[in-house]
Amino acid sequence: MNQFSTTNDYQGTPSFYNSQEVFERFLAGTSYYLGLQNAVSRLVSLIKPKNMLELGFGTGATACRLASEHPDIGIDAIDARANMIPTGEEQARLRQLDNVRFTQGDLLDYVDENKHLPDLVYMLYVFHHIPDPSEKKIEFLKTCKDKLPEGGYLCIADVFIPETPNKTELEARLLQNWSMRIMEAYSSVFWTALDDVNPESVARAQQAGRYSMKQEQEAGDLVIRRDKEYMVSTAWLVEEAGKIGFSVIVNEPVNTVGDSVVLLRNDT
Numbered sequence: 001m002n003q004f005s006t007t008n009d010y011q012g013t014p015s016f017y018n019s020q021e022v023f024e025r026f027l028a029g030t031s032y033y034l035g036l037q038n039a040v041s042r043l044v045s046l047i048k049p050k051n052m053l054e055l056g057f058g059t060g061a062t063a064c065r066l067a068s069e070h071p072d073i074g075i076d077a078i079d080a081r082a083n084m085i086p087t088g089e090e091q092a093r094l095r096q097l098d099n100v101r102f103t104q105g106d107l108l109d110y111v112d113e114n115k116h117l118p119d120l121v122y123m124l125y126v127f128h129h130i131p132d133p134s135e136k137k138i139e140f141l142k143t144c145k146d147k148l149p150e151g152g153y154l155c156i157a158d159v160f161i162p163e164t165p166n167k168t169e170l171e172a173r174l175l176q177n178w179s180m181r182i183m184e185a186y187s188s189v190f191w192t193a194l195d196d197v198n199p200e201s202v203a204r205a206q207q208a209g210r211y212s213m214k215q216e217q218e219a220g221d222l223v224i225r226r227d228k229e230y231m232v233s234t235a236w237l238v239e240e241a242g243k244i245g246f247s248v249i250v251n252e253p254v255n256t257v258g259d260s261v262v263l264l265r266n267d268t
Ligand SMILES: C[S@@+](CC[C@H](N)C(=O)[O-])C[C@H]1O[C@@H](n2cnc3c(N)ncnc32)[C@H](O)[C@@H]1O
Pocket: 005, 006, 007, 010, 015, 017, 055, 056, 057, 058, 059, 060, 061, 062, 063, 078, 079, 080, 081, 084, 105, 106, 107, 108, 123, 124, 125, 126, 129, 130
């Protein structure tokens, strides 16, 4: 097992992905999750890999979407939590997908133990789960670089923290940024949840929006305390990836509330 394996720690941590129901009420309706998923989907269409790997599939929503958009691409998806496998498999069964496979595993162990990685490895809201110290993330990037084929890609779609000169400023900027994210959670989920124009439907959509807002508030507290959410800045990521020898192909925001996509290629 990788010395930095986090599987056991992760089992007990809070997650908005604990069930399909929570996922659908919260994250699936937010503009930022959909924005990141759209960005990954666009990159897959452009890269056209033969096969790919999702590290940390959650409910399997992204893996199933990509499997459905690209029936010719085989997708392996792994997650630390064995109890999420039936959720992913059920989504695949409902959509009659036969090109996606869900397996339990720790992502650090997986990249360590497999000799070769496929043409494209992607992670959506997962890189920040690799815990501190930051050497663990660097070690992970190095292992991916070693095991990707020449021309293979690592796509990191995530929420990032701003680059700041010190901790105090970081905390202040995070509080500021996160308040916008909380409002974005409310407003985007309200509009996704609204299904009629009577007072009951509006009240239901408001309730869904407030629920999402509360989830995001709790996440913000963890981010600031660096407790179970170990975010980095895109500047840090591209600098470290560059030192390892990755080519940085894309480093672009997808919105104004912290989400970006960094696409790295192994050119050696
Ligand atoms: C935010 S969710 C991922 C959402 C998913 N990628 C999607 O697009 O819907 C984070 C997932 O990462 C998984 N995870 C966290 N640490 C992990 C690790 N070390 N190995 C494997 N999975 C891990 C969690 O179990 C959780 O399901």
